[in-house]
Amino acid sequence: KIAFDKMKFFSHGALLVIAALVEIKSIWAESTIESAVFPGRNLRRKRRNANTKARVEVQTEKQVADHIAIIDEDQRQLVDLWKLGTEFNNIIEEADHSTQERNDAKIEIVENDHKELESAFVLEEMDAELEFMQEAMGYRMLTLSSISMSIPSTPSPTRSPPTQPPTRSPTQSPTQPPTASPTLSPTNPPTPSPTLGTDPPTTPTDCLDGTTREAYLLGVFSEITDETLLQDDGTPQGKAYDWFVIDDTELDVCTYPTLLQRYALVVLYYATGGNAWTDKTDWLSAKNECEWFGIECEEGGTIVEEIVLGNNNLDGTLPEEIAVFEGLHSLQLFGNLLSSTIPQGIGQLSNLKVIDFEENMLTGDIFTPEILGLKTLQALRLSFNEFVDEIPPGISSLTDLQELWIAENTNILENGSVQGITGTIPSEIGILKNLTSLLFYSNQLDGAIPSELGLVTDLTFLRLESNFLTGNIPGEIYALTQLRQLRLDTNAFSGTISDSIGDLDVLEDLRLSLNFLTGTIPQTISNLVSLENLLLDSNEMNGNFPNAFADFTTLDFFDISENNFDGPIPDTLFDIPSIRIVYMSNNSFTGEIPANFASPPLLRDLFLNGNKLSGQVPEITEVELSLLSELLLQENDFTGAMPDSICALRDSTRGVLEDLWTDCGGDQPEVQCDFPDCCNRCFPE
Secondary structure, eight states: OHHHHHHTTSOHHHHHHHHHHHHHHHHHHOOSHHHHHSTTHHHHHHTOOHHHHHHHHTOOHHHHHHHHHHHHHHHHHHHHHHHHHHHHHHHHHHHOOOOOOOBTTBOOOOTTTOTHHHHHOOHHHHHHHHHHHHHHTGGGHHHHHHHHTTSOOOOOOOOOOOOOOOOOSOOOOOOOOOOSOOOOOOSSOOOOOSSOOSSOOOOOTTTTTTSOHHHHHHHHHTTTSOHHHHTOTTSHHHHHHHIIIIIOTTSOTTTOTTHHHHHHHHHHHHHTTGGGOSOOTTTTSSSOGGGSTTEEEOTTSOSEEEEEOTTSOOEEEOOGGGGGOTTOOEEEOOSSEEEEOOOGGGGGOTTOOEEEOOSSEEEEOSSOHHHHTOTTOOEEEOOSSEEOEEOOGGGGGOTTOOEEEOOOOEEEOTTSOEEEEEEOOOGGGGGOTTOOEEEOOSSEEEEOOOGGGGGOTTOOEEEOOSSEEEEEOOGGGGGOTTOSEEEOOSSEEEEOOOGGGGGOTTOOEEEOOSSEEOSOOOGGGGGOTTOSEEEOOSSOOEEEOOOOOTTOOOOOEEEOOSSEEEEOOOGGGGGOTTOOEEEOOSSEEEEOOOTTTTOOTTOOEEEOOSSEEEEOOOOOOTTSSTTOOEEEOOSSEEOSBOOHHHHGGGSTTTOOOOEEEESOOSSSOSSBOOTTTTOSEESOO
């Protein structure tokens, strides 16, 4: 201000000459002082036209001489004014934050601190005069240059350009399966981000200087999402972007440490119909995302470690933006209506230990390169979906895996054909030494069980039922002494049961039904005292069934029907206090019903039909068989009358017996039984 107060005393012509000298000084000394005093210089040069040249041609030599005389007269003041101009430039540099293009040949001087300058200079007139001086004084350039070179040179400090706003161009334990069909989200997937972390790029606290909040967020989010999706408010990504711009306005986007993490969760919300979730407590609120329902963060931190939204009515697709959750340990979305394929972005979750997508409608491959690359994975639960895949040898890469559940994946096509998990079980399965549970049931696997499976000695649950597996039960299976559940039922296994079955002495559930097994039951079965379920029905086994149950205390379900067993019924079976269901139909058992058959207090079903049993049906006491619901005795060789104590169980005040079937039909019934008051069905019919 002091500098320009003094400058006001000079004549208009002197000011024009000074301005011209300043411009020439800038050209010769390459100083940037002029950019502060005349910030529109470069623009004005571009706007020269034919009219300016015409004005130059009509100027006379006298006008040039007059201006030269002014230069001679004011040369002394010029040095002082140059110094003052330099001082003023420093002041301007401190206050100047933005420079605007000149509109209609006027320069808008910094308004807050230097309003006086607007009245001191008529910039449009100065610009015209300066253009004249540059052209008309060309032939005197050497003289003017020598004068200007005598002025001291003081370079101005440089200044970084303002931050440019981002551009808007594109950058690219299973239960029942669900019954409702999900709504598909947009088919154009976002671009996966292979290396991006949870945090946004480092930005200064004034990250919005020179841009808008909307543009800044667009630039950040486009690092992991195609910008075209962000700008489409019909996509989950576009809805998430709009939420940040319109609703989440309290968030400081410049300093928030987990901006991308928050964004990815909002995308998940919109991609899976968040408005219809069963529980969406605090979602899309101003609270930190660690406080949203189903989200768990590291202790004392802000990085998401668990997303647990099981049975919460998620309906839609999994977005690629889940790649952001690099600190995630557990992703559990079971029991929902999720569709489409597993997103490729899951491969970026290098700390992931648990994937649980059971009971959804997911399709495509399971064992993608992204899944097989998750070296820390401990649980892969994908049962009850519609995946179509084979189990590759590359499964051996998941050496930390403890739970591998891919049961019941079927996809029924319009032509009625069924797709699912096919092929064989690779021998590389034996490399997964940490496996504790292997659930491959209800698929379309074929071939034999690889003997290498016997190397997985920590295995406790092995379920391969309802496939098309063939061959013998490999002897190595009996080396899995930690097994608690062994289900090989509903396949096409052949051969016999080894004596080594007795080594599985912690087994609780043994089911070998619906195969082609032959031979006898080894006596070593008596070692399986922890059994709760023993199902061997629908095979071709024969011989006497061992009377091996003296030490059993937990057996609940016993089914050996549809075989060729003979000899007496093992009476120790009825000494088991926990036994509820006994199915021994359609064998060749002989002899009488054991006298202690009514001893089990919980007995509900007793099927002895289709054998060669004889004698009379034993009497029972008033307190026995009070829970018996079905007693099937037909197609045997029984004689005599049905005891009144048995018929009394049909009275609701005494028992709950609904079905009592025997050979009481025809002209000469083998068993006398009142129909329908006692026996409600008589054979032959």
